Amino acid sequence: MLRKTMAVAAIAVASLAVAGTAHARDQIRVVGSSTVYPFTTAVAEQFGKTGKFKTPVVESTGTGGGFKLFCGGVGPDHPDISDASRAIKASEIENCAKNGVSEIVEIKIGYDGIVLAAAKRAKHIDVTRQQLFLALAKEVPVNGKLVENPYVTWNQIDPKLPTQKIEVLGPPPTSGTRDAFIELVFEHAAESFPELKELKKTDEKAFKKAYSSIREDGGYIEAGENDNLIVQKLDANPNAFGIFGYSFLEQNEDKIQGSMVDGVAPTFDDIASGKYAVSRPLYIYVKKAHVGQIPGIKEFLAEYSSEKSWGKTGYLADKGLIPLADGERKEWATKATSLVTLTK
Amino acid sequence: MTETTQMARLGAVRPTAEIVAARLKRRHNAERRFRAVGLGAVLLALGFLGILLFTIVGNGITAFVQTYVRIDVTFDSALLGIEGDTGPDALAAANYQAIIKQSLYRTFPEAKTRAEQRQLGAMVSSGADIDLRKMLTADPSLLGQTRSLWLLADDDIDMAVKGHIPRQQGIAGNRLSDNELRWLSELESRGAVETRFNTLLWSSGDSREPELAGLWGAVVGSIFSLVITLLVSFPLGVATSVYLEEFAPKNRWTDLIEVNINNLAAVPSVVFGLLGLAVFLNILGMPRSAPLVGGLVLALICLPTIIIAARAAMKAVPPSIREAAAGLGASKLQVVTDHVLPLSMPGILTGTILGMAHALGETAPLLMIGMVAFIVDIPATPLDPAAVLPVQVYLWADSPERAFVERTSAAIMVLLLFLALMNLSAILLRKKFERRW
Structure with missing residues (x-):
């Protein structure tokens, strides 16, 4: 029995080495604010229900912690979207740029x-x-x-x-x-x-x-x-x-x-x-470099900025998000679909 | 001091027997007091446990049932948006919400304004369409027919039926409007409201809609993590303790290692999470939120417990057995694998299970490696993102919806059940294999 356990353990350790090599990711990853978490998760769930893409994974790390992960770099090991209960700081943009994350799309989703x-x-x-x-x-x-x-x-x-x-x-x-x-x-x-x-x-x-x-x-x-x-x-x-x-x-x-x-x-x-x-306004930040690399980001943003989610009677309003004014909503929805990046 | 001088003074006048009797009485009283304090401590602890279990069960027991409402649903192909095309793709993409809403409007024709219709539509869960989709995909001939169906109720309706939301009309700020409360009463009077065993709680993953949220994703995540933990920590722990106990020379180095292992057992678990983040994620590049990484981190937490328990168990094997085996010509390795290990196995297994039970309840280290996250899909492999049971408890406890309060308690009950089962198996294993010399 002991020999068998040892063999299984050896296989387990070997599989670690395999897992260690970088892997492609087919699932959107979101990190960030615990205030935005209830809203992003609701969108993620709706998005997943359509069945075309996997349901995004949403972590609640706090706004600052979220940016730290988000700005860690470009590639499947780093998150695609960061939730924030405040606007990104200049120092965070700098930190992002230092790690190669230069194109960030800012989307204001509503108020809290x-x-x-x-x-x-x-x-x-x-x-x-x-x-x-x-x-x-x-x-x-x-x-x-x-x-x-x-x-x-x-x-x-x-x-x-x-x-x-x-x-x-x-x-x-x-x-x-x-x-x-x-x-x-x-x-x-x-x-x-x-x-x-x-x-x-x-x-x-x-x-x-x-x-x-x-x-x-x-x-x-x-x-x-x-x-x-x-x-x-x-x-x-x-x-x-x-x-x-x-x-x-x-x-x-x-x-x-x-x-x-x-x-x-x-x-x-x-x-x-x-x-x-x-x-206060609530935001999500998207890494433009990941659009097209990780499947579904564009569609996820389209779901987020659709009237049935962040509109006046959308399901995010039911979750307690205070929607943007009509004009503002239209403006940010365009920014979301055309992926307008932040300029300093 | 004063007592002894007093006694000495009394002793001068009282006969010895009386003094002895008095002293005996005092000693008996002291013993009785000590026993009472001990018993009191046990009763107090049991009382707290009772209160804890009582509140958790009291809060959570209702989460094991879920409210359903019966509505006559017409599978209207025009509303479904699948006129002509009844292929499986069209059926999957059809608008089932529309026929549910339409059926509700027909049941309560007095809801005329948009606001009223919105309230009415919100009485049935936004996930009720999944059942309809399944039905129609299984039997496309239902198209155009009307069936009386039990649909999953919205969480607020569920809370009202279970008595967690007041049912009187006219309370300002109630989650349910007077209209909804009236419709609910009417449905009840028609016998169209029923609570059933909550199967979704056991079969689905996390959700932002309390009535759809389930524990299965977290249970699978916990199982994956614990299997990895066991596979890594058990062989490593046993090998370490065999070496330290049977082969290693006793010198300053092994003493140092021993002290460090004992210290590791007391390190806060979040530190192991940081280690996992630095080594497994950043250096080895393993995926975030994966039970594989969670299991590895938990294995690190378990290791000291297993090593300490295994060494104690091996120490308890009498030297005479080792000497007898050696005397019959067995090599050191044979002594260990054929005699010491089998004899100490019950102790090692008990220690392992207790270590695993500890690992099952951890959240702090998992926070660092991204397992505290909203994950809907049920993990299929240990590399898929997954949450674990205590994480699910934490996430639900922090959700604003009222219905998550009872579900949090239900999740705690499930977690406690798992822990109890693990501890029970530890006791049974010990009972079964224990040997006395």
Whole structure:
């Protein structure tokens, strides 16, 4: 029996050597943002159902991790498409170019709203971005000076807000949602405080540090990347608020409600029209060099940019994607079909 | 200290028997307390296990059934878009969604506006057309006929039937509109709603539609990975331990190796994933997301466990057996293959199975080599992309759709079942082959 096992092991090891040689790939590979993941997977599944091509494999690596893999090089060992919950950075384009990935097609697929939500039975609140900053930043301006966040209850910030403890469940630092929240809420709010504005002029770095630090004294609770868990916790605790993507609000609107930010509630229409302030565009990036090499990329992009997927009543809207405006959609669809590459 | 002086003082006045009796009582009490604490610890652990299992089973048990609705479906060739041509290609490409929608509109003619018709169309799963395609391809004579068919319901309808979505009308923000709830009640009153055993959960791969999502792809991926793990780690582990235990000289080098093997057993598994990424993917150029690579990485994780268990098992073989064999003229190799290995096999196998059970539950190292991914197609070979069971749990737990909550628990139950089976086989093997000297 031992001899047999040894023989099988030898075969296994030999097969590794065979597998080691580069292989052609007949399946699209997508990496990147966990925010875009639910949408790209939905398109991938529809695309696979037509039966002409294999269903693309979609990995959720985070936007930054996705670009790292995407920019790794050209060839079947590297992914074809990268999902991103922000636009590609100049440094990432450079890194791509260094590895021979010079032609990148950018496609904006829609918007994602970041919501501040609470249990349905909790009091409905309307906060401004400045108030959110005061409630959640590590250091806030008080009487002209930056001090450790002194606010414990919401009504200390504004008497109109409820008399309850500040308790917000949100994503950890590794999350793109948190980056976007800091950029869209904190950075914007910080500039409206004269103390911080002054700091921006004198010391840009210190300003960035001041607005991008979230308090660590218990007012903001890192709840991990699992947004379903936040929803369950909100449902159990009417005093708590949670921060997550709009798709989780949409799927759970019988349990939780979105709070108004700057007087606008996070509804499908108001995020789409840009009235709701805390929203960001979502993108996919395609390696042009792989089109024609890996079968189906063109067809996949055609499926992604078709009205039945990213249109107003398409299946991506059902998954919580906020579609682009009609004109914008047409423009990006043309870019997707004609593979317009990024220029620096 | 104070206690002993007190006792000494008491001893001066009390007779010895009384002191002994008191001390005995105290010792008995101490023992009773110790036992109670021990029992309490066991009960607490069992209680937590009970809560864990109770919540998982409570959440997940409903995922093993799936709601179907009965609709009269007409195979209208005009709607299917296959007028005249009934070849297999045309039948495969036909628009089955259209006839499902049409049949729904006919069942509930009060849905007139586009918005209402959209709601109505969404009551049946977007995957229900697959069944119709299969039916018509098998029997093209159905064209033009009307059949009363059970169609897969949408996940929201399924959740409402199972009681996870409120059924009262007029709740703002409910996933189901009042119209849909009314239609559902009407279907129920006609006896056209049924829950059946969820076969898709066992036969299909991952999907973004909860009602279509299945575990089979992950199960196959897990099996492929574990077979590779076994093929690599078992021979390597046994060979290593035979050499270290029976042949290697005891010197500083072998001591160093031994210490390192013990250390490896404690290295966080994600480190092995990074190693796999660097060696197997980047240097050897193996495919991403493949169970082959996953199995190799998991084999690295298993190896220390197997080596440690195998060495312990070989150490337990009495030296008299080795000496007797050697005395009868057996070579060192013969002693090992004919006596030591067979006698230590139960221990080695137990260690191997426990190591494999550990490997079955790993996700962290697989993240690095791209196995945490959305993969629909069922892998046919260990080189095809595949997920494994714990990865499927992780991915579903993170999906926004409500129906994935129960499916996550169901996947956990399946994973636990596999683990229990593996541990059970370890116990049985040990029971069957164990020898006492």
